[in-house]
Amino acid sequence: MVTTFQELQMYKNFDELSSDVLDLAKEILPDQLLYLSSFSDTQQMILKLSNNDTNILITEGLVVNLNETICNRVDFDNKQPLIYEDTRKESSLDDLRNALEEANVRSYLGIPISLMNGERFGTLCAVHDQESQFDKKSVELLQRIVRMFSYYLYLERFAYRDSLTELYNRHYLTKFFEDGSKSAGVLFFLDLDGFKKVNDIHGHDTGDLVLKEVASRLQQYVAEHPKAFAVRLGGDEFLIHLSGLSSQEEMGKQAEYVLKSLSTWDADYQLSASIGIVTYPVNGRDDLQTLLKNADQALYRAKTSGKNTYNFF
Incomplete structure (x- = not known):
């Protein structure tokens, strides 16, 4: 069951907390553009950016077909990050090559955000217009931030969902x-x-x-x-x-x-x-x-x- 953007707008302090999440992530990866996204079954929405002063053409509120995004390749089942330190060297990204070049995305790190029931929520991503190196400690710290953010999402979601059926209440x-x-x-x-x-x-x-x-x-x-x-x-x-x-x-x-x-x-x-x-x-x-x-x-x-x-x- 998908968490809609309309539902997110009802969450207390969602905008403030998402900004805090990106601020913390920015402390770990200061040179990267960071963003939070959410998924529906077919689309991805960019919820929040760490900053807008960048060469990368990603904007808050942007909605794209999920199948046409790099985030759709993140391993949610095993909760594993997806890392491309140089997208131009990845033949597996040939189908996204034009989109990545148009957006000026040269490197990518995607951390899966899942709810407590295992449902996909979206991603915390770091992108840059140059090659990047993502060390293990930085990735682990971002995963810990995402885990805390997931707890918050669960508590807010619980307030608006029926516990038996998971429909809205x-x-x-x-x-x-x-x-x-x-x-x-x-x-x-x-x-x-x-x-x-x-x-x-x-x-x-x-x-x-x-x-x-x-x-x-x-x-x-x-x-x-x-x-x-x-x-x-x-x-x-x-x-x-x-x-x-x-x-x-x-x-x-x-x-x-x-x-x-x-x-x-x-x-x-x-x-x-x-x-x-x-x-x-x-x-x-x-x-x-x-x-x-x-x-x-x-x-x-x-x-x-x-x-x-x-x-x-």
Whole structure:
């Protein structure tokens, strides 16, 4: 599950701490341009630079396709740094040759940043427009800095994630609305049909597995929709936030897709879902509690009309 840039902006003191990380790294490698990056499944974003006065053409906020970056070659599985003291002498970089020369990158050191659960976060990198030598002690010190940064990321992430499913939690949803959403949005308020029977017959451990699988399916869905995210509100209640749906017809199609994804199970579970749908306009004044109350009413009507369906508020 990817840590989004939107989530990072909610973290307390993220900007200050990332600056501190780069300052410490700069003490170790004073001649290098250092930067922090984060990954999505397909892209890399440059979060923070140690300085902008450099010949290297890398800027804060730059987003590039992950497959076209040198950082994508860092060994996250074994948590090993990637070192190229002279990129021009590396035949393995032939496919990136033009990009590296355009950016004036001659040497590269990439330290993997992983979360406590093993998920890739991004990299701490040092680059230069000349050949460089990276001694073992310097690399080890940078790895220790990265390890401390990972602990911070874990603690912040834990505040905004549901511990069972790793979906966003109610705290994240509240913060999202407190910070203000300038665009219109849609909330799908989901409740599982038949979940209590699963717990009663198969036990709570099985129930937890079902909730994790529901979360996985919702995460797959939102990954296909820009700016969408999924939340576990508690128990077997979930929420999907969507943007860019302008008509009830399109909202209905998306709701039907979600319902279908939650109605097929390999095991002998009589499970489905019901959805209450509520919308809010650009710069809408309805607060989150009002939206959830309205969505809950729509959800109730969906359940009373036969379940495995959706209803608009």
